[in-house]
Amino acid sequence: MRVGFVTPRYGPEIMGGAESAARMLAEHLQARDGVEVEVFTTCALDHLTWKDELPPGVSELNGVRVRRFPSRAGRSAAFYGLDGRLRLAPREASLQEAERWVQLNGPVVPALVDALARSDLDVVCFYPYLYYPTVRAIGRVPMPAVLHPAAHDEPALYLPVFGRTFASADALCYHTEAERRLVQQVYPETAATPQLVLGLGVATPPPARRPGGEVLGLGDRPYLVSVGRVDEHKGSVMLARFFAAYKERHPGPLALALVGPVAAEVPAHPDVVVTGVLDEQDKRDVVADALVAVSPSALESFSLVVLEAWTLGVPVMVNGTCGPTRGHCEHAGGGLWFTSYEEFEVGLERLLADPVLRRTLGQAGRAYVDRHYRWPVLIDRYLAFLEGVLARGKGRRGSSGRADQPARGRRAQALA
Numbered sequence: 462m463r464v465g466f467v468t469p470r471y472g473p474e475i476m477g478g479a480e481s482a483a484r485m486l487a488e489h490l491q492a493r494d495g496v497e498v499e500v501f502t503t504c505a506l507d508h509l510t511w512k513d514e515l516p517p518g519v520s521e522l523n524g525v526r527v528r529r530f531p532s533r534a535g536r537s538a539a540f541y542g543l544d545g546r547l548r549l550a551p552r553e554a555s556l557q558e559a560e561r562w563v564q565l566n567g568p569v570v571p572a573l574v575d576a577l578a579r580s581d582l583d584v585v586c587f588y589p590y591l592y593y594p595t596v597r598a599i600g601r602v603p604m605p606a607v608l609h610p611a612a613h614d615e616p617a618l619y620l621p622v623f624g625r626t627f628a629s630a631d632a633l634c635y636h637t638e639a640e641r642r643l644v645q646q647v648y649p650e651t652a653a654t655p656q657l658v659l660g661l662g663v664a665t666p667p668p669a670r671r672p673g674g675e676v677l678g679l680g681d682r683p684y685l686v687s688v689g690r691v692d693e694h695k696g697s698v699m700l701a702r703f704f705a706a707y708k709e710r711h712p713g714p715l716a717l718a719l720v721g722p723v724a725a726e727v728p729a730h731p732d733v734v735v736t737g738v739l740d741e742q743d744k745r746d747v748v749a750d751a752l753v754a755v756s757p758s759a760l761e762s763f764s765l766v767v768l769e770a771w772t773l774g775v776p777v778m779v780n781g782t783c784g785p786t787r788g789h790c791e792h793a794g795g796g797l798w799f800t801s802y803e804e805f806e807v808g809l810e811r812l813l814a815d816p817v818l819r820r821t822l823g824q825a826g827r828a829y830v831d832r833h834y835r836w837p838v839l840i841d842r843y844l845a846f847l848e849g850v851l852a853r854g855k856g857r858r859g860s861s862g863r864a865d866q867p868a869r870g871r872r873a874q875a876l877a
Contacts, residue, residue, distance in 0.1 A: 463581070464487075466586050467500075467573075467577060470505055470506060471484055483609070488524065488525055489662065491523075493844065496844070500528065502530070510536060513531045530576070535569075536566055536567040540565035543565060544562065547559070548616035551620050552619045556621045556622060562620060577602055578602055580604075587599050590612060596622060605850045606629065607632045609634045610640065611762045612644050613760045636658075636660055637660065638658055640785060657846045659843055662838075663772055664836065666773055669746055677718050679716050683715050684715065684717060687720065687757060691723045691725060691735060695758040697727060698727055700719075700757035702728065703805045710806070716734060719734070721738065722737065749774075752819065753776055753813075755777070756778070758780055759780045761786050762785055776819045777796035778799060778812070779796060781799055781800040793825055793826045793828075797812065
């Protein structure tokens with residue numbers, strides 16, 4: 462089976478988000494016998510500018526063939542004015558306005574769309590729903606198309622252009638049940654499209670190399686950690702503000718580490734460490750020695766960082782308005798959630814005061830990951846799903862909208 466992935470950025474430099482999820486899925490698929498994976502992407506690393514930074518052409522990364530195309534245009538300065546206006550009432554936007562939003566958002570890569578339409582792939586997977594490559598190509602490809610929306614409750618999801626994007630998918634693959642419910646609320650017709658709630662796999666973490674406090678320059682001080690893009694839209698600024706308020710009310714040695722690419726300035730504080738991007742080993746060591754891992758983002762479709770913390774036995778606190786991360790905590794029993802500073806303070810006090818509780822939550826989270834999110838099981842399920850998509854062919858949608866409905870095909874029957 463020849464499987465294509467379409468994603469606006471691709472590579473180990475991309476931390477978190479849908480693009481990292483696409484890369485991990487592509488690499489684990491490529492490792493299976495009888496599967497050949499090819500990625501269609503841009504030369505960009507920065508999702509704000511889409512500037513070409515990597516060379517165009519064909520290369521290989523961890524066994525996966527990668528085709529990179531230069532962008533004709535990145536994100537236009539005019540995007541921000543249009544986005545600010547449309548996000549106030551996205552359902553009321555015209556189709557023409559919404560299409561212009563996609564064009565101005567970038568990356569504009571017509572050569573990628575043309576090359577994909579000419580390819581001889583068996584099935585192509587688009588990841589995520591939001592950008593030009595998916596919107597422009599999903600209706601043009603001659604082979605069956607699987608859409609990984611990676612959707613969360615943001616204004617863009619309600620723009621009318623994306624109704625056509627979802628309608629063009631021959632199958633849908635979700636990260637969580639909460640994401641599936643959201644998409645079906647916004648686009649009820651997707652309930653009839655063959656679909657799978659898959660999630661992502663989590664690898665066994667490497668052995669510790671050095672104490673996390675040493676990596677951070679904190680010595681033996683206790684600390685919280687938040688991994689992911691340091692961005693106002695990801696809740697980082699809010700978390701820094703909450704933490705500063707907590708330290709005013711609870712003086713002491715507790716610190717906060719923000720680990721990830723920096724896209725926003727957080728208020729300076731003597732107990733907040735902003736590391737930038739760390740290599741995987743240092744990141745693992747920092748997370749492993751944290752008292753609590755905090756995911757402040759309300760805009761997540763899965764949140765691999767929550768599951769990675771659990772593999773290390775670390776309890777989590779998440780934004781209670783984010784359905785997927787709160788759902789993980791509810792199902793796993795591995796963490797607490799907050800929707801205000803007051804809830805953040807009470808929850809953090811409870812965790813810091815009770816090491817037995819922290820250990821119990823961390824162990825429950827690890828058991829949850831072991832049950833549901835290890836790669837071998839996920840790839841078996843995904844291959845069965847793709848075989849069913851391929852068997853139905855382009856434009857032949859099934860009648861069942863159940864997220865757990867097994868795809869037709871040899872593997873699906875074997876797993877049923």
